[in-house]
Amino acid sequence: MLTVALKMLTGDHGKYFGLILGLTFTSFFMTQQPALFLGILKNAYGFISDAGQADLWIMDPHVQYSRDIKPLSDTMLGRIRGVEGVGWGVPIYIGNAGVRLRDGTFQTSVLIGLDDATLIGGPPVMVSGSLADLKHPDGVIVNADGARGRLARPNPVAGRPRVPLVVGDVIEMNDRRAVVVGISAGGQNETGQPTIYTTYSRAKTYAPNERKMLSFILVKVKTGFDLARVIRNIRRWTGLAAYTREEFKRNTTWYLIRNIPAFTVFGLSTIIAFVVGGLIAGQIFYNFTLDNLRYFGVMKAMGATNRVLRRMIMAEAFTVGAIGYGIGIGAACLFSLAIGSRGRLVPQIPWALLVGSAVAVLALCVLASAISLRRVIRLEPASVFKS
Amino acid sequence: MSSTRENRRDASVLCHGLTKRYGTSEAQVMALRGVELEVMRGELLMLVGPSGCGKTTLISIIAGILDPDEGECTVLGQRLRDLKPDAKTAFRCHAVGFVFQAFNLIPQLQADENVMIPLLLNGVPRGSALSKAREILDRVGLAGRASASPTQLSGGQQQRVAVARALCTIRSSSFATSRPARSTMRPARAFSNCCGASPPVTDEPSLS
Numbered sequence: 216m217l218t219v220a221l222k223m224l225t226g227d228h229g230k231y232f233g234l235i236l237g238l239t240f241t242s243f244f245m246t247q248q249p250a251l252f253l254g255i256l257k258n259a260y261g262f263i264s265d266a267g268q269a270d271l272w273i274m275d276p277h278v279q280y281s282r283d284i285k286p287l288s289d290t291m292l293g294r295i296r297g298v299e300g301v302g303w304g305v306p307i308y309i310g311n312a313g314v315r316l317r318d319g320t321f322q323t324s325v326l327i328g329l330d331d332a333t334l335i336g337g338p339p340v341m342v343s344g345s346l347a348d349l350k351h352p353d354g355v356i357v358n359a360d361g362a363r364g365r366l367a368r369p370n371p372v373a374g375r376p377r378v379p380l381v382v383g384d385v386i387e388m389n390d391r392r393a394v395v396v397g398i399s400a401g402g403q404n405e406t407g408q409p410t411i412y413t414t415y416s417r418a419k420t421y422a423p424n425e426r427k428m429l430s431f432i433l434v435k436v437k438t439g440f441d442l443a444r445v446i447r448n449i450r451r452w453t454g455l456a457a458y459t460r461e462e463f464k465r466n467t468t469w470y471l472i473r474n475i476p477a478f479t480v481f482g483l484s485t486i487i488a489f490v491v492g493g494l495i496a497g498q499i500f501y502n503f504t505l506d507n508l509r510y511f512g513v514m515k516a517m518g519a520t521n522r523v524l525r526r527m528i529m530a531e532a533f534t535v536g537a538i539g540y541g542i543g544i545g546a547a548c549l550f551s552l553a554i555g556s557r558g559r560l561v562p563q564i565p566w567a568l569l570v571g572s573a574v575a576v577l578a579l580c581v582l583a584s585a586i587s588l589r590r591v592i593r594l595e596p597a598s599v600f601k602s
Numbered sequence: 603m604s605s606t607r608e609n610r611r612d613a614s615v616l617c618h619g620l621t622k623r624y625g626t627s628e629a630q631v632m633a634l635r636g637v638e639l640e641v642m643r644g645e646l647l648m649l650v651g652p653s654g655c656g657k658t659t660l661i662s663i664i665a666g667i668l669d670p671d672e673g674e675c676t677v678l679g680q681r682l683r684d685l686k687p688d689a690k691t692a693f694r695c696h697a698v699g700f701v702f703q704a705f706n707l708i709p710q711l712q713a714d715e716n717v718m719i720p721l722l723l724n725g726v727p728r729g730s731a732l733s734k735a736r737e738i739l740d741r742v743g744l745a746g747r748a749s750a751s752p753t754q755l756s757g758g759q760q761q762r763v764a765v766a767r768a769l770c771t772i773r774s775s776s777f778a779t780s781r782p783a784r785s786t787m788r789p790a791r792a793f794s795n796c797c798g799a800s801p802p803v804t805d806e807p808s809l810s
Contacts, residue, residue, distance in 0.1 A: 216722050219711065226710020513706040516667050518695020518723045520688060596667040 216519070220527035221534060223507060230503045231535070234496055238539025238576060239546065241492025245485055246547035246572045250562035252481040254555075257563055259405035259471060260464045262309065262327060266336035269433035270442060272463045273304070273449060276456040280470035281463065282405070284309055286427035287455070294453050295432050300445035302437040305330035308418040309430040312411065315387040318369045324361065324409040326388070328418025328428075335433055337399075337412055344382050344397025349414055354396035355386070355421075361409020362398050388421040403560065405471075489575055496539070497583040500532060504587035508594060516596035524591050532584035533577075540576045544569060615641035615664055619673035622659050633659040636673065665698050666690045695723050699768030705760045707752040707767075713759075714739060714748040717766045738766045 225231050257264075260281050263272065273295055275285035295304045308328030313321045329337050329349070337346045342359050349356060357366060357380055366386065367377035380386070384395045393413070404410055413421065419428050434457070436445045442459065449457040458466065471478050504511075511524055548564060555561035617639040624631045633656040641647050649657045662668035663675055666682050675682050678697055685693055699720065707716045714735045721731035736748050742762040752760055 216719075218728060219708075219715065219719065219722065222715065223708060223710045507708075509706060510708045513700075513702065513708075514719065514723070515691075516665070516694065516700055517720050518691055518693075518698070520691050523723070597662045 216514075216523055216527055217530045220530050223510070223527075224503070224531040224534060227503060227506070230499055230506070233499045234503070234535040235539045235542065237492055237496035237499060238536055238579070239543040241488055241496065241579065242540045242543025242572050242576050243546045243550075244488030244492065245575055246544055246564060246568060247550055247562065248481050248484040248488065249568055249571075250547060250551055250564045251554075251560070252478060253563035253565070253568070254551075254560045255405050255478075256468055256471065258403040258560065260467045261401060261403060262336065262410075263460055263463050263467075265339055265401075266307070266433050266460070267339070268335055268435065269305075269460070270436045271434040271446065271449070271457045271459060273432035273434055273453075273455050273457050274430075276454065278456065280467040282309075283470070284430045286425060287429040287432070288427050289429050291429065291453065291455065292432055295434060295449065295455070298445070298448050298452055300437055300440035300448055302435040303333075304432050304434045305333055305335050306415050306429050307336045307431050307433055308415050308422065308428055310418075310422045310428075311408075312388045312418075312421050312423075314366060314409070314411070316366065316368070322365050322409065324366070324388075324411050325404050325406070326418055326422055327410060327412050328415040328422075329412060330433075331414040331416050334414070338401060340400040342398040342400050346397070348396035349412065351394065351396050353392050353394045353417070354413065355393040355417075356397040356399050356412040357386075357395055358399050358401065358403065358410040358412075360403055361411070362395075364409065366409045389423065391420055393421065407560075489579075493579045493582070496535075496579055497586065500535070500583040501587050503531075504528065504590060508590060511591045512594050512596055512598055515591075515594060521592050525588055528584045528588050528591065529580075532580040532587075536576050536580035540573060543576075544572065613640050613676075614643045614645075614678055615639060616676040617660075617664065617673065618675075620660065620663060620670045620675060621672035622656070622663065622668070622670050634663075634670070639664075665700065666694050695720070699770075701761070701764045701768045705752075705764040707760055707763055709752050712749045712751055713744060713755065713763045713766075716752065716763055717770050720767060720770055735766070735770055738770045739763070741769070742766045 263281060266272075273291075275287060278285050289306070292304060292306050295301060306328075307330065308326070310326055311323055312326035314324050315321055327336070329335065334346050334349055337349070338356060338358070341356075344356065346356070348354055362381075363379035367379050368384070370376060370378050380395050380398070382395055382397060386393050386395065388411075393411075399410075399412065411421075422428065432455075434445075434449075436442055446457045446459075449455060472482070511519075514524065551562035551564055617637055620634050620637040620639075621632075622634040624633055637656075637660060639660070649660065651657050659668065663670050663682075664677060666677070666685070669683075677693075680693060680697075682690065682693075707713075708719075714732055717735035717739060718726075718728075718731035721734060722728065726734070736745070739745055739748050742765055744759060744762055744766065747755060747759060750759075752763070755763065
């Protein structure tokens, strides 16, 4: 009877394509909106991910998220290194710097200053040059998106596209010369500004002068020491907050969700997609069942049990659900690839998001079929004799 | 007395004191009032009467899709009153065939697929059900139209598909409602030959 059910479903082309369109719309938006959100989040804590060697991020206890910099005094570095269980500790500077372009305009960029000796926290993947080249005098590494975007040089030929920065180009920050020694992959941030990496000591000269310049301290816990115990030690002996990479990312995520309206919009869009898509699909499916109510009644009269009819309707709902989900996810993936190929924002579609969308579409199918089923189950088979 | 008992043993439909009312208080309509009916095995019975006299109500009760308010009905030796809803559905599935007034063929299915539905409901595998359905369509003269959809069939052809659907499983009783076209009368006889009893219902006295 399942084949009969599917033929009944696909035989009504208008409603069949309407149902698939509704569910495609739902699964596309329910995947694409969170994927964009996750892409922006990934940019927001991209530099946290880059510092993969460090176990802990040490910061002022009032820091709420990754870009909420409350600088520490340089003496804190020594105190942290002295805490029991700390293997090594290195400074990192994160701030903004104004880059003066050749045409005289200024472009605000995110400046990251890495420990001079170890360069921990630097970009893991380079497009050209190498991280070690930062040791060259005035050396800076620019992320690829910034190099071909906002920091690109004006083209000498009027009306032609700007020329991307390449290794050897010279830029100016805070009236100081900086030489591009490498172009890194990634390095995007949530503001869309270019990211420039240099050494910690050099970053202090490129950044606007402030009394305290140490943004975070990256810490590696000694082998054999309990991470939680080292965190407690740091808090007790220095008064600073210590978070693991995942904790710091989680804090950033929740801060952005709670405080940045754009992130609320993503959430609302997802909910609206679920409700609107669900209503469209549910309404069409309900109408489809009503249109076929007479035939369900006929089958009931001929001896179809409620169980058989329930399975038929569920099969119809899950079939359109699976097709709509597949097309929607495919479209969301194509959308991500298209947006991601431009480099600035790469929408993220982790498996959990795919499962989440599948569960939401499944819930819609169950709901739509349950509403439709009520009519079919309550249908008196004798009613088919009435006309 | 003994001949009556003998008759009753051969009766495929036996109704006693059937009463059915619709609505309540002043709006109440008495559709059946103590109907007594006995249909013998192999008998072709035409149920004739003016519109609204309770023909459809009577066959709905006999077919097990409507419960009487009073009285009882025994079909093929099975007292319908004793059956629970699921058992009644199963009884209809294996023992009753229907030809509906509006045929009620599923428009999205081909003629042979419409015919095989009762077989599928009886658990016959799709392949066997389809070949059996085509065989029966051949018997009602529609061998060449097996893959046509109901909308591509004429009214008479649709009616024959509906008859084939009622015939397609080994049945003991089949029921048709209202105005069987003359083209359907031949299948209806085939019907009564292969089935236990078949009371078509009509309000056309000329057909009786």
